[in-house]
Amino acid sequence: MSLMIxxxxxxxxxxxxxxxxxxxxxxxxxxxxxxxxxHDDHGExxxxxxxxxxxxxxxxxxxxxxxxxxxxxxRRDFFEILEHARRLLFVVKIKTNGVMIGAAEAERLRALxxxxxxISLYSHRPEVHDAITKLPHSFExxxxxxxxxxxxxxxxxxxxVLMTANLADQSGAQKLAADLGVHYTLDPTITPMMxxxxxxxxxxxxxxxxxxxFRNPALVPNQExxxxxxxxxxDADLEGYSCSAGHxxxxxxxxxxxxxxVQFPLPTGNVRRQNxxxxxxxxxxxxxxxxIQARDLTTCSSCSHVSTCTRCPGLAYMxxxxxxxxxxxxxxSFYRTGVPTANMLQQGLSRPRTTAPLVQIRLAAASA
Amino acid sequence: MPDIxxxxxxAIAARILAxxxxxxxxxxxxxxxxxxVATAIWQAADGRTPLSQIVREHIxxxxxxxxxxxxxxxxxxxxxLSHHGILLVSDRxxxxxxxx
Numbered sequence: 001m002s003l004m005i006x007x008x009x010x011x012x013x014x015x016x017x018x019x020x021x022x023x024x025x026x027x028x029x030x031x032x033x034x035x036x037x038x039h040d041d042h043g044e045x046x047x048x049x050x051x052x053x054x055x056x057x058x059x060x061x062x063x064x065x066x067x068x069x070x071x072x073x074x075r076r077d078f079f080e081i082l083e084h085a086r087r088l089l090f091v092v093k094i095k096t097n098g099v100m101i102g103a104a105e106a107e108r109l110r111a112l113x114x115x116x117x118x119i120s121l122y123s124h125r126p127e128v129h130d131a132i133t134k135l136p137h138s139f140e141x142x143x144x145x146x147x148x149x150x151x152x153x154x155x156x157x158x159x160x161v162l163m164t165a166n167l168a169d170q171s172g173a174q175k176l177a178a179d180l181g182v183h184y185t186l187d188p189t190i191t192p193m194m195x196x197x198x199x200x201x202x203x204x205x206x207x208x209x210x211x212x213x214f215r216n217p218a219l220v221p222n223q224e225x226x227x228x229x230x231x232x233x234x235d236a237d238l239e240g241y242s243c244s245a246g247h248x249x250x251x252x253x254x255x256x257x258x259x260x261x262v263q264f265p266l267p268t269g270n271v272r273r274q275n276x277x278x279x280x281x282x283x284x285x286x287x288x289x290x291x292i293q294a295r296d297l298t299t300c301s302s303c304s305h306v307s308t309c310t311r312c313p314g315l316a317y318m319x320x321x322x323x324x325x326x327x328x329x330x331x332x333s334f335y336r337t338g339v340p341t342a343n344m345l346q347q348g349l350s351r352p353r354t355t356a357p358l359v360q361i362r363l364a365a366a367s368a
Numbered sequence: 369m370p371d372i373x374x375x376x377x378x379a380i381a382a383r384i385l386a387x388x389x390x391x392x393x394x395x396x397x398x399x400x401x402x403x404x405v406a407t408a409i410w411q412a413a414d415g416r417t418p419l420s421q422i423v424r425e426h427i428x429x430x431x432x433x434x435x436x437x438x439x440x441x442x443x444x445x446x447x448x449l450s451h452h453g454i455l456l457v458s459d460r461x462x463x464x465x466x467x468x
Contacts, residue, residue: 004399007390014386063383063390091381091392113379113394155397 011061011248015290017280019064019249020057021262024050024081026070026254030097030133032120034163034203036193037070044254047077049272051084053252056276058088068095068262070254079108086112093118095159098145099138106148117149118157118185122165124172132165146180156182162213163190163203174218186219189328191263192318207352210335229339230305237307238295245313246289250280260289264314266322289313292323299325303342305333327353374422374446375415375456382410393454400454405431406445413455415462419446 011018025044026037045053057065065085072078072094085092093116094109101109109117119142123129126139133139149156158177162170170186177184190204213219220226241247246260246268256272258279259265268286269279280286292313295301298321300311310333315326325343331352333341344352376382381392389402389410402410405427412422419442427438449455456462 002399003401007385007399007401010386016385018385058383061383061385063381063385063392089380089382091394113381115381115392115394115397 008244008248012244015247015281016061017057017248017250018062019066019244020062021066021068021249021251022050022053022057023068023070023252023254023262024072024078025075027074028069028071028097029074029099030071030135030138032133033165034132034161034190034200036191036200038194039070042255045256045272047080049256050081053256053271053276054081054085054088054090056271058090060277060280063091064093065090066093066095071100072096073100073105079112082109082112082114086114091115095120097133097138098142098149099135101145101148103148103152106145106152106154109149110152110154114154116155116157118159119146119149120161121146121158121173121176122160123169124176125169128166128169132163143176143180146182150181156180158182158184160184160186161190162186162188162205164205165203167205167209170213171218186213188213189263189315191315207331207335210332214332214336227336227338229337230308230333232304233294233307238301239293241293243311243313246286250286258283260286261314263312264289264317264322266314266317289322296323297325298323299343299346304339305330305337305341309333309341370459371418371420372443372446373415373417373458373461374409374413374419374450375458375462376410376413377454377456380454391454393452395453398452400449400452405441409442409445410449410455415456415458415464419443 008018026039027041028039067082067085073096075081082092092114094114095118098119121129121142122132129139130136146156158173160170160173174184188205188210190200192198193200214227215223217223245264249261251259251262252271256270257267258269258271258276259267266285266289268283271279294306300306300309303309309329311329312326313322315328316322316324319327327343330341330343334344334352340350379394381394383390384407387404387407389407391400391402408426408430409422412426420439423439423442427433427442428435446455446457450457
């Protein structure tokens with residue numbers, strides 16, 4: 001076990017929030033077709049409020065800090081926030097579309113010793129990328145930013161969200177990342193919009209296509225192990241829990257709302273009214289999330305995939321029960337291994353349902 | 369051996385977890401954890417206190433260890449972290465801004 005995995009496990013066991021994802025704004029200069037956010041500013045935290053939150057996170061033991069949005073550079077004070085975060089010795093990862101990053105910004109990011117910059121890029125073809133972001137010339141500006149960052153010695157990862165609009169361009173985007181000399185990640189998850197609008201779910205790639213993704217050796221090098229049929233769960237598997245949401249990780253919105261994860265819209269408190277550690281340690285919702293073991297899961301505890309499934313409790317929550325199945329992950333488990341899940345068998349399905357009835361919860365209203 | 373001064377590099381990230389210091393060097397993403405004694409030295413590395421004084425006050429005063437051995441161990445530890453670029457070493461005190 002590597003030292004970092006060991007530290008992560010220790011934090012999980014002790015209930016230390018070792019990693020936090022903080023969205024500093026929901027405003028954005030792109031209007032991506034799949035984005036679930038409401039980009040209007042409903043009163044995001046001030047510079048002073050964010051600095052105070054960062055102070056509290058450092059005191060609480062947070063080590064890995066992801067700063068994201070919206071587009072982080074839409075905040076004029078972003079570098080001030082970042083400087084404060086680095087003064088507090090966080091490992092900082094930034095998620096951005098890169099459109100506002102030039103040589104000067106890349107140099108400042110390098111000087112601040114940012115650990116990783118993750119940049120959204122949806123295709124190797126400008127017309128496809130720009131059609132998804134709805135910002136003309138965004139492809140050109142994003143690729144330029146990647147070059148600036150790379151040339152300044154920063155670690156860059158291209159993050160591609162796989163959807164119907166760019167499914168055919170996956171390998172092209174991966175090759176572009178290789179040509180640029182940066183890392184590449186792929187995520188097929190599309191979530192409902194914050195106002196409850198489910199229309200974006202139509203962009204999800206059909207389940208059958210997942211099979212091709214999982215069987216692609218360029219994306220999954222350890223095919224045999226990754227696609228192997230699940231082994232029967234051990235007692236330790238059933239007593240444990242594989243997701244860090246609420247255990248050693250949480251999410252904070254630009255309005256100060258605290259949630260177990262960016263994809264788990266269960267309100268647990270607000271740092272404008274409460275101390276972060278009081279929410280982390282005392283919130284009944286956090287405690288409930290933390291109390292769940294694999295053996296408590298309805299349906300999933302009896303599923304043959306229980307020890308290897310990527311079941312997302314946040315997606316399960318959006319389906320109506322945080323202890324229930326996450327249909328999107330049932331789909332992944334099935335197409336990865338060819339073995340039906342307990343959820344599918346219970347519903348008499350030989351193939352997974354393609355659309356999960358997810359419901360997003362409007363977060364800003366909770367803090368209004 | 370003349371006294372040396374140690375300062376934490378500003379390029380690193382660090383946090384205590386269960387009494388042990390985690391350190392990440394952003395230059396190459398190398399990750400370290402320091403035990404309790406090494407953590408005490410790290411925390412005292414203000415760039416202005418001589419290493420011998422750190423050992424005397426933070427190690428010998430807190431742990432049951434012979435002074436010469438503690439000093440030798442501390443020098444080895446400092447050399448290791450200096451090699452990885454996460455501790456800065458000098459034969460004179462650092463200017464205040466050099467310390468993280």
